[in-house]
Amino acid sequence: MAYDNTPVIDVHRLAKRYGGVQALADLTLRVQRGEVFGFLGPNGAGKTTSVKLLVGLVHASAGSGSVLGYRLGDRRARKRLGYLPELFRYPDWLSAREVLHFHARVCGHPVTVRAVEDALLLVGLAARAGDRVATFSKGMQQRLGLAVALLGEPDLVVLDEPTSALDPSGRLEVREILHRLRASGTTVFLNSHLLTEVEQVCDRIAIVTKGRVVAQGTIAQILGARNAVRVRARANGAALEAVLERFGNVMHEDGALVVQGVENGRVPSMVNALVAANAEVFAVEPLSATLEERFLELTSERGR
Amino acid sequence: MIDIVFLTFKELMRRRFFAGAAIATALLVGITGWGFVYLNGIHTAHGAPVTHLEVLTMTAVLLILIAYLFSFLLAMAAVFIAAPSLANDIESGVLLPVLTRPMSRTEILAGKAVALAIVVAAYAFVTGAGEFVVVRAATGYLPPHPAEMLAFLALSGIVMIALALLLSTRMPALAASIVAIVLFIIARLGGIAQSIGTYYDNETVRHAGTITQLLLPSDAMWQAALYRMEPASMIASFSAAHVWPGPFFVTAPPPGAMLAWTIAWIGAMGLLAARSFELRDV
Numbered sequence: 001m002a003y004d005n006t007p008v009i010d011v012h013r014l015a016k017r018y019g020g021v022q023a024l025a026d027l028t029l030r031v032q033r034g035e036v037f038g039f040l041g042p043n044g045a046g047k048t049t050s051v052k053l054l055v056g057l058v059h060a061s062a063g064s065g066s067v068l069g070y071r072l073g074d075r076r077a078r079k080r081l082g083y084l085p086e087l088f089r090y091p092d093w094l095s096a097r098e099v100l101h102f103h104a105r106v107c108g109h110p111v112t113v114r115a116v117e118d119a120l121l122l123v124g125l126a127a128r129a130g131d132r133v134a135t136f137s138k139g140m141q142q143r144l145g146l147a148v149a150l151l152g153e154p155d156l157v158v159l160d161e162p163t164s165a166l167d168p169s170g171r172l173e174v175r176e177i178l179h180r181l182r183a184s185g186t187t188v189f190l191n192s193h194l195l196t197e198v199e200q201v202c203d204r205i206a207i208v209t210k211g212r213v214v215a216q217g218t219i220a221q222i223l224g225a226r227n228a229v230r231v232r233a234r235a236n237g238a239a240l241e242a243v244l245e246r247f248g249n250v251m252h253e254d255g256a257l258v259v260q261g262v263e264n265g266r267v268p269s270m271v272n273a274l275v276a277a278n279a280e281v282f283a284v285e286p287l288s289a290t291l292e293e294r295f296l297e298l299t300s301e302r303g304r
Numbered sequence: 305m306i307d308i309v310f311l312t313f314k315e316l317m318r319r320r321f322f323a324g325a326a327i328a329t330a331l332l333v334g335i336t337g338w339g340f341v342y343l344n345g346i347h348t349a350h351g352a353p354v355t356h357l358e359v360l361t362m363t364a365v366l367l368i369l370i371a372y373l374f375s376f377l378l379a380m381a382a383v384f385i386a387a388p389s390l391a392n393d394i395e396s397g398v399l400l401p402v403l404t405r406p407m408s409r410t411e412i413l414a415g416k417a418v419a420l421a422i423v424v425a426a427y428a429f430v431t432g433a434g435e436f437v438v439v440r441a442a443t444g445y446l447p448p449h450p451a452e453m454l455a456f457l458a459l460s461g462i463v464m465i466a467l468a469l470l471l472s473t474r475m476p477a478l479a480a481s482i483v484a485i486v487l488f489i490i491a492r493l494g495g496i497a498q499s500i501g502t503y504y505d506n507e508t509v510r511h512a513g514t515i516t517q518l519l520l521p522s523d524a525m526w527q528a529a530l531y532r533m534e535p536a537s538m539i540a541s542f543s544a545a546h547v548w549p550g551p552f553f554v555t556a557p558p559p560g561a562m563l564a565w566t567i568a569w570i571g572a573m574g575l576l577a578a579r580s581f582e583l584r585d586v
Contacts, residue, residue, distance in 0.1 A: 018585070055404045058585035078406040087397035091311075093318035105307050108406035148401050 008033050008156050008187040009054060011065030011072070015211075016049050016058060023049040025211035027063070031204075033155075036178060036188040038202035040195065042299050046211040047191050048086050051160045054189065055083045068156055079108035082149035086160040086191070088142050092134035096125050096144050099133060103148050111152045119147040124173065138165040146174065150181075157181060160191045175201055195291045209299040223294055228260045228287040229267060235279035243277045244270070258287065305407075308415025309422075312389065316423060321385060329431045336370055337438035344443060356444075363445040364535055367435075368552055371533060374431065375457060375526050382424045382461040383484045386468035389416050391477035394586055403586060410578040413469065417574060420465045425458035432457060449532035456529035459566060463522040464488060466573035473580040487520050495523035496551045503548040517558070521566040524558045531557035 009031035016024040024046040031037045041047045052058040053065075056073040070077040090099045100119060104111035120126045123143040133141060142165040149157055163171040171194075178201045181188050192198050198205060199219060206216040215222050230253070233240055241257065244250045247270045248261035262270060264286060274281050289297070316322060343362060347353050354362075390413065393399040403409065432454040440446045447453055464484060471480035494516025501510025517524045531539075531554050542549045549555055 052586070057400065057403055059583070075406045075408065078404055081404060083401055083404040085397060085400040087400065089397040090401075091315065091398055093315055102307065102311060103401070103405065106402070106405045106407055145401070 006066065006069045007031060008035075009037075009065070009067055009189060011054070012063055014050070014053055014063035014065055014072075015061050016046070016053060017061045022211055024053070027053075027208070027211070027213060029206050029213055029216060031187060031189060033187055034182070034185045035203045036182045036190060036201055038198035038205035039189060039191045039208065040193065040198055040205055040295060041208035042193070045209045045299075047193075047208060048160055049211075050208065051086075051158055051189070051191050055081065055158055080155040082151065082154035082157040084142075084145045084149040084157075084159045084162050086164070088145035088165075090133050090141060090144055090148070092132065095130050095132055096120060096136070096147075097129040099144060100147060100151060103151050107152045109152060115152065119151050122150065122177065123147040124170075139167060139170055142166060143170070146177070150177070153184075154186070156187045156189065158189045158191075162190070162192070163194065163197060171197065195295060199291045207295060207298050214298045215294075219291060223288045223291065227262055227264070228258055228289075229262045229270070230283070230285045230287055231257045231259060231270075231274070231281070232283040233257075233274055233279045233281045235274070235277060239277055240274070240279055243273050243279070246273065256283075305411045305415040305418070308407075308412050309419045312416050312419035313423070315389075316385065316419075321423075325381070325427055329427075329434060332370075332374070332431065333434040333438050336435065337442060340366075340439050340442035359443050360445050361538075363439060363443045364447070364533075364538060365552075367439060367445070367447065368530065368533055370435065371432075371453075371457070371529070372526075372552055374435075375460060375529070378424065378428055378457065378461045379464045379488050379522060380485060381427065382420070382464040383468045383481050383488070385423070386416075386420050386465045387472045387480040387484065388477040389420060389472070390469060390581075391472035391475065391480055394584075395476060400586065409581045413473075413578050413581050414574070417465065417469055417577075420469075421462045424461040424465060428458040428461055429454050447533040448535060453529045453532040456525045456532065459563075460522045460525035460529065462570060463520070463525060463566060466570045466577070467520065467522075470573050470577040470580065473577050473584060488522055491516055491520040491523040492526070492551075494520075495527060499551070499554065500548065517562075518565065521562065521569050524562045525566055527554050527558050528562070530554055 007030045009029065011030075012028050014024060014027040015022070027046070027050050039047055039050065049058065053060055053072065054067055056078065060072060065072045067074075068077040068080050094102070097116065097120065100116045104116055117126070117129075120129045123146050125140065125143055125147065128136070128140065133144065136144065142162070146159070146162060149159065163174050166174060175197065178188060178190070182201075182203070190198065190202060202219065204216070204218050205222060206213050207222070208214065227248075231244060232255075241250050244257060244259050247266060248259040251258045251260065259270070267284065267286065271281060271284055340363060343366075344359055345353070399412075402412065432450070436446060436450050467487065468480055468484045471483055475483065494513045496513070497509050498513025498517060501507070501513055530552075534553065538553070539555055542553055543555050
C-alpha cells in the first residue's frame with residue numbers, strides 16, 4: 001500500500017483562517033503507524049479544526065501534509081479512514097443498523113453483514129440495532145458514531161472527543177476499544193480534553209494551544225521536562241534556601257522545599273552543596289508533573 | 305451516487321413527504337373534480353342550462369388557473385424539499401461522517417439532485433394527470449397537449465430544485481428557501497413584464513422581462529406549459545382581439561431555444577453548486 005513506509009499522518013505548518021479568525025496557526029506533527037496519538041488542548045485551541053483538516057472536511061489556508069500517504073483531502077485516503085465527529089449526528093429516520101449498512105456501502109471496500117453486526121455488538125448497540133436513531137440518547141448516538149468510525153477495520157481512526165456524551169462505564173468501554181485497536185495495529189488519532197483518558201491510552205501526545213503545537217512526544221517525555229526536585233532537609237533556614245537557590249527557583253510546598261529548574265545531572269552537586277553547608281538531608285526526590293499540571297503549565301505559558 | 309439517490313427517497317418516505325403529497329393531491333383533484341362536475345349542471349341567471357361549449361370554455365380557463373396555482377405549489381414544494389436536503393444535513397452534522405467517505409461531494413449533491421428531480425417530476429405528473437383524468441371525466445375536456453404541458457411544468461420544478469440546491473450549498477435552509485421563492489416570484493413578474501412589453505411594443509420592459517427569464521427560466525417553462533394548455537380557439541381569439549392577454553394566457557410559446565437554454569441552465573447551476581460545495585469548509 002501507498003502508506004506502508006510513510007507516517008500515517010504527516011503535516012507541516014498547517015494553518016486555517018476563517019475570515020478574520022485564525023483558527024489554526026502552525027500545526028506540524030507526525031503520527032506513525034500503529035500509534036494511539038492523543039491531541040490535547042484547551043477549548044478554542046484549534047483541535048477540531050485540525051481534525052477536520054486531517055479528514056478533509058475543511059481546506060487548509062497554508063501548509064501541507066498527507067494522511068495515509070495521500071495528500072490532504074485525497075479521496076483515496078478516505079477508503080481506509082474512520083471518523084467520529086465531535087458533533088455526532090446520524091439520520092434520525094434510519095435505524096442504527098441501516099446507518100451502518102449505508103456506511104458499509106459507501107466506505108469504498110466490501111464490508112460484510114457480519115461486520116456490521118460485530119460493530120453494533122462492539123459498541124453495545126446490538127439490542128437496539130433495529131430502533132430508529134431518533135429514539136437514541138446522546139450517549140447511544142455517540143456509540144453509533146463509534147461503530148460507524150470502526151466499520152470496515154480502517155487503518156486510521158480519527159476520534160474527536162469520543163466519550164463526551166458517555167457515562168463512566170461507557171468511557172471505560174471506549175478505553176478498552178482503544179486498547180484493542182492498538183493491539184490490532186490500527187492508528188488512532190484521539191482528540192480529547194479528558195487528560196486521564198489520554199494518559200491511559202495514548203503512546204504519544206501533542207498539546208496544542210492558540211493554534212500551535214507547544215509540546216509533542218511520549219507522555220514521559222512531556223512530563224519529564226519539569227526538572228523539579230523536592231528536598232527535605234534541616235539546617236539554618238536561610239542558609240538552606242540560599243544553597244538551593246544556586247540550583248533553581250525555590251518554593252515551599254507541604255513543609256518541604258521544591259527546587260524548580262534543576263536538571264537531573266545536577267542533583268548530586270546539589271546534595272553535595274547541602275552537605276557542605278552542614279544541612280541534614282532526609283530526602284531528595286525528583287518530581288514529575290501530572291499531565292494536568294504540565295498541560296496547564298504549557299497552555300498558560302502560551303496564554304501570557 | 306445511487307446510494308444517495310435511494311437514501312434521499314427513503315428520507316422523503318420516512319419523513320412522510322409521499323404520504324403528505326398523496327393526501328394533498330387527492331384533496332386538490334377531489335375538490336376541483338367536484339367543482340367541474342358541478343359546473344356541468346349549472347344554469348344561467350335566466351334558468352337555462354349552460355351549453356356544452358360554455359362548459360368547455362369555462363373548464364379550459366379554470367384549468368389554466370388551477371395550473372397557475374399548482375405551478376406555485378410545485379415551485380414551493382421543490383424549494384422546501386431541496387434546500388433542507390443539503391443545508392440541514394450540513395448544519396446538523398449528519399453529513400460529516402458521509403463526507404469523509406471516498407465519495408466526492410459532487411456525487412452526494414448529484415445523488416440528492418437526481419432523487420429530488422424524480423420526486424418533483426413525479427409529483428407534477430401524478431397530480432396533473434389525475435386532474436386531467438377527472439376533468440375529462442367530468443366535462444369531456446382535455447387540454448391540447450397534456451403530456452408536453454406536464455413535462456414543461458415538471459421542468460419548471462426542476463429549475464427550482466437546481467436553484468435551491470445551489471443556494472443551500474452556502475446558506476441555511478430557511479434563507480435558501482426564502483431567496484429561491486423570492487427569485488421565483490421575480491421571474492414570474494419578469495414574465496408578466498415581458499408580455500406587457502411585447503404588447504405595448506416597449507423594448508426596455510420586454511428586454512427586462514427576457515433577461516429575468518434567462519436568469520431564472522422557471523417562468524419561461526411555465527409559459528411553455530401554459531401555451532400547451534390553451535385551445536387553438538383561445539389563442540386565436542386573443543390574437544385577433546389585440547388585447548393584453550394578462551398573466552394567465554400567452555399568445556405564443558417561448559422560443560424553442562429557451563428549452564435548450566433551460567436544460568443548459570440546470571446543468572450550469574449543477575456545476576456551480578458542485579463547485580461551491582466542493583470548496584466549502586464543513
